[in-house]
Amino acid sequence: MPARTLMIQGTTSDAGKSTLVTGLCRFLIRRGIRVMPFKPQNMALNSAVTVDGGEIGRSQAVQALACGIEPHTDMNPILLKPNSNTGSQVIVLGHSIGNMDAAAYHRFKPRALSVVLEAHSRVAASCDCVLVEGAGSPAEINLRDGDIANMGFAEAVDCPVILVADIDRGGVFAHLVGTLALLSDSERRRVVGLVINRFRGDIALLQPGLDWLERETGKPVLGVLPYLQGLHIEAEDSLSQGTQGVAASGERILRVIAPALPRLSNHTDFDPLRLHPQVEFQLVPAGQPIPPADLIVLPGSKNVRDDLGWLRANGWEAAIDRHLRYGGRLIGICGGFQMLGRQLHDPLGLESAAGSTPGLGLLDMETTLDAHKQLERRQGWLASGHAAVTGYEIHMGVSTGPALDRPAIRLADGNEGAVSADDQVLGSYLHGLFDHPEACLALLHWAGLPDAVPVDYPALREAHIERLANLIEENLDITRIADWLPD
Template sequence: MPAKTLMIQGTTSDAGKSTLATGLCRLLARRGVRVAPFKPQNMALNSAVTVDGGEIGRSQAAQALACGVEPHTDMNPILLKPNSNTGSQVIVQGRVLSNMDAVSYHAYKPRAMQAVLESHQRLAEQYQFVVVEGAGSPAEINLREGDIANMGFAEAVDCPVVLVADIDRGGVFAHLVGTLALLSESEQARVVGLVINRFRGDVALLQSGIDWLERHTGKPVLGVLPYLQGLHIEAEDSLSQGAVRPALAAEQRLRVVAPALPRLSNHTDFDALRLHPQVEVTVVRAGETVPPADLIVLPGSKNVRHDLDWLRANGWEPAIRRHLRYGGKLIGICGGFQMLGTQLHDPLGLESAAGSSGGLGLLDMETTLTEQKRLERVEGRLTFADAAVSGYEIHMGVSSGPALDAPAVMMPGGADGAVSADGQVLGTYLHGLFDHPEACQALLAWAGVAEPVVVDYRAERERHIDRLADLLEQHLDLSRIAAQLPTGLF
């Protein structure tokens, strides 16, 4: 029998769609259900490399982990990676199609829907159940025509929808009632229940509002999910600040500072550091002064030359040189690694206007952007510590120069990155650099932590997903949800 499908939509961005979908995936998986995640269209700069060598949104990779399966390109057939305020790189079933502006992509949507339906059908034939995450809000009137991300998809596959809203922001009743009011009658009919997310306090004080909401909308409230302090689920695009677990006194922690680049990609590279008790991560935004640090990390970027201009405009170049003069350490990851060289070339205009830019000149190398994107999962060892490291590469640049003769990582297929002669600067294309406990311990020691403790980030990630599933088990009306699922799944 083909898989059943349930779609999670939200009244706003960051309402809790990813959280609810991830928790449901784990809840079903640990009951023995063969379940897969799905998101028709994702706009995000956090991405992951799949088992079939493609690229999908990071949240779907995390949901695949919650399901206990390998991430696959069918789980997120359309990925939009913004490279300007009006354009994105369009990735279809894991592969780059082209760059498009908003008008061009709108015209392309009918073909995109074909890819979406093909991918969903393949998942439906392989799994018992598919948990689908919507994007943004289904009530965005200007995007309703040709919609493939929310109700357009739900109508096409005829699946039920659960609508979630965030009470922590305020206005939760207006969000839910207003969203339903802006849907068509057929769309309203397929909403089988409502979920209120991130509630703080005694739920008894909310009961009169719940009773009114159910009478007014005719929809059951399937659950009120408490605010979970310190919950860590890999984010789709929101950039969090600071630690998510108790840490040492400020003077005992390694101070890690990173810029909030306008086109920052894969900021999940910082997650293992945020979860480490000996580390304090500070993300510096536009107009803010770069604070003193032990380690500066330049992250990935979807528009490297543009973000390098932003760094310079916000005072980062002199701050980095001052940081290095005083003995600080510097790591560049992917686009951040490319910025460390002497020149950045984009002859085809793949990320912005065709041309070249001078780099920071901290590593003797140049990078040229090419049309072919490298997508690969990799394992190796850090050269300066003989510690295991693993992660993934997602980049279009090819780097060359003498700096690469002193690589940062050795892999079975060759070398990666570079370490400066004075040992202060390290660059790599490897995302997930800190995720392996051996690599994280070695890098923290390199950056100045005298006795770094071992934290298994992957085990911590599993613990947080289980914590989320436990929460849903306790606070969702699973019997009402079960009515929408194949018999015996709950």
């Protein structure tokens, strides 16, 4: 018997779809139900490498973790990674098929739908329940034709839909009623319940609104999820601008900053820093003064040459030179690592117009982009000691030069990354560089925090997933939801 499928859609982006699916995944696993996550189409610059050597959205990888299984490309068959305001790299079943603008992708959608439906069939054949996450809002009128991300998918597989809205941003009743009003009759009938997310305050004061909502829409309110202060579930694309360290009195705080690049990718690399009690982390947007710091991190980028131009236009090159003159440390990850070299070459025009751009010249190497994308999970240890490192590579480009003779990381099959001769600059292709507790501790020591305390980021992430599952159990009408789930 094929698995039951239940879809979570949102009235807006960041309404809580990813969070609700993650919590439901863990809740169902606790009850012995074999569940798998699925997202037909994802647009995100945060991604992860799967067990079958492909690439999917980060949220589906976290949801797989909540299910206690390895992420697989079938869980997110179509991934769009924007590299300009009008175009994206298109990832199909984990691998890039090239760049498309909006018009070209619209023409591609019929083929994309067949890929999505085949992937869903494979997922459904291997579990009891498929929890599907929508994208954006189903009421985006300009995207309705050929939709594969929301109601178009739900109609194709004939599954029920729960609609979630975020009350913290205001206008939650308008969001829910307006979204339902913009759906077709068949789509509206498909919505089996409503969930309100991120509520603060006395639920009794909200009850008259909930009663009105049920009368107005004819849809049951399945639950109101409270705002959980400090809840951390790895984000798909929404950026947290910063955190304030909360070290005990007298303890040193390490100040870490990173540029908010226009095409910043895999900003989840910063999550272990955001959660560390002795780290004050700040993501610095355009137009904001660049503050003094102990450590600067140049993050990954989906358009390295253009983002390097943005860095220069916003004063970062001079700020980095000054930072290093005064003894600061600098880490470049993936695209940020490529920026540290002498030249960046894109002869095929894979990310932007074909050509070359001078790098920051801080490491003696050059990088040439090519059509092959490196997708690998990695394990090793920091070359400066024996701290374990785990991570994954997702990049197009090969770096060569003398700088690589001083590697940052030693892997089972060779060396990776580079460290400058003065030990102030470190570059690596590994996303998740700070994830392993040993690596994070060693890198914080290197950056100037000798008394850094160890923080187990994977354990913290697991604790937050458990906390989220508890929230689901306590605040959703599980009996009603069970009508659309396996026994």
